[in-house]
Amino acid sequence: MHEITRRELLAGVAALLAGAPARAADEPIPDDLLAFHRECRVLDLHIDTPLWMRLLGYDIGARHRNWLPASPFGWHLDLPRAAEGGLDAAVFGLVINPAEVREELMLPLRVLAWTESGFGIGQTLETLGVIAEAQRRLPDRFVFAKTGSELRAAIDAGRFAALAGLEGSQGIEGRLENVARAHEQGLRMLGLVHFQATEAAHPMTVPAFEGRGLTPFGRDLVAECERLRIVVDLAHVNAAGVDDALAMLKRPFVVSHSACRALQDHPRNLTDEQIRRVAEHGGVIGVAVGRDFLGAGGIPRFLDHLEHLMKVGGVECAALGSDYDGAIVPVPGMGDVTSFPRVTAGLLARGHAQESVKKGMGENALRVLTEVCG
Ligand SMILES: [Zn+2]
Numbered sequence: 001m002h003e004i005t006r007r008e009l010l011a012g013v014a015a016l017l018a019g020a021p022a023r024a025a026d027e028p029i030p031d032d033l034l035a036f037h038r039e040c041r042v043l044d045l046h047i048d049t050p051l052w053m054r055l056l057g058y059d060i061g062a063r064h065r066n067w068l069p070a071s072p073f074g075w076h077l078d079l080p081r082a083a084e085g086g087l088d089a090a091v092f093g094l095v096i097n098p099a100e101v102r103e104e105l106m107l108p109l110r111v112l113a114w115t116e117s118g119f120g121i122g123q124t125l126e127t128l129g130v131i132a133e134a135q136r137r138l139p140d141r142f143v144f145a146k147t148g149s150e151l152r153a154a155i156d157a158g159r160f161a162a163l164a165g166l167e168g169s170q171g172i173e174g175r176l177e178n179v180a181r182a183h184e185q186g187l188r189m190l191g192l193v194h195f196q197a198t199e200a201a202h203p204m205t206v207p208a209f210e211g212r213g214l215t216p217f218g219r220d221l222v223a224e225c226e227r228l229r230i231v232v233d234l235a236h237v238n239a240a241g242v243d244d245a246l247a248m249l250k251r252p253f254v255v256s257h258s259a260c261r262a263l264q265d266h267p268r269n270l271t272d273e274q275i276r277r278v279a280e281h282g283g284v285i286g287v288a289v290g291r292d293f294l295g296a297g298g299i300p301r302f303l304d305h306l307e308h309l310m311k312v313g314g315v316e317c318a319a320l321g322s323d324y325d326g327a328i329v330p331v332p333g334m335g336d337v338t339s340f341p342r343v344t345a346g347l348l349a350r351g352h353a354q355e356s357v358k359k360g361m362g363e364n365a366l367r368v369l370t371e372v373c374g
Helices: 004-019 032-038 049-056 079-084 108-114 120-138 148-156 176-184 216-228 239-247 272-280 299-313 337-349 354-373
Strands: 044-046 089-095 142-146 161-168 188-193 231-233 255-259 284-287 319-322
Touching: 032 337, 032 354, 044 255, 044 284, 044 319, 044 354, 049 089, 049 108, 049 120, 079 161, 089 120, 089 148, 089 188, 120 142, 120 161, 120 255, 142 354, 148 161, 161 231, 161 319, 176 188, 176 216, 188 255, 188 354, 216 231, 216 299, 231 255, 231 354, 272 284, 272 299, 272 337, 284 299, 284 354, 299 319, 299 337, 299 354, 319 354, 337 354
Parallel strands: 044 089, 089 161, 142 161, 161 188, 188 231, 255 284, 284 319
Antiparallel strands: none
């Protein structure tokens, strides 16, 4: 009863805060550009919708409508709007509470940990179950994919596909055997850390951890992921941890949601040097849509970051990693998943070749997911 009351309270607050997708008084996109966008396989490397599915029973099958401007927080994805925006697939992020909340954990995540009783591996398995349940409920529209090939098949059959990625190793509680348990239930990507240090790695958002790279367990974890063919995600990992991971990774990997430090000095963004090294190691970087990551500006600002990745790391390293539904405030014009046709149109308008646009919109991400997961 106590639990339900807190959930209901949070649901009310969340509904109030969820804003209307900012559909800037945009001119319509010309039909030929829209047709090209629909031809692209569009894949986003990081969307946190399972958090709301688990916490509030958010139904991805129904269209959701928001009332306030700017659409902060969540309510950014559902299947009708994904279809409208030509978004074909995503890596669904699993936001998991740590067993023990420490000071460095950001406030919204502390609220979440206070609201929910679940944490660690139990909650990881629970959330994978929530995604599996969505597939059972929506068999014609939603696929819980376990490989790149399954993603491609679902996309080509017109079904929205999601691959599951853990946001931080607090979700496996410092035990390698838990990675195998989660893998059995469909986990195919693993972020080493979120906002609080784990047994494996340190977040880049806490200056006090500067210089502290992967722990011995962190190295074992990277090796175990590669053995099980789980994609390693270096988003949130501090610079020393990224260095350590790059020195040992044998398979391609991702930095699922980040942006460019040269354009916006935010600790979560990658320096040009890091972008080059990630690209050299076969990594792919997803660009997030949050105002904090990108700096002031609308869709052009998002395009600037995507272009910067292509320029510094090469066309092969660029991807989408919106962080929609991850308690972020998108830049104007990128209010929800219906915004993606404008990214395709914007890249073409800036003179990028169709093949390059296809790579950035999803083919690069699909390449890594397929190489690692099969
Ligand atoms: Zn994140």
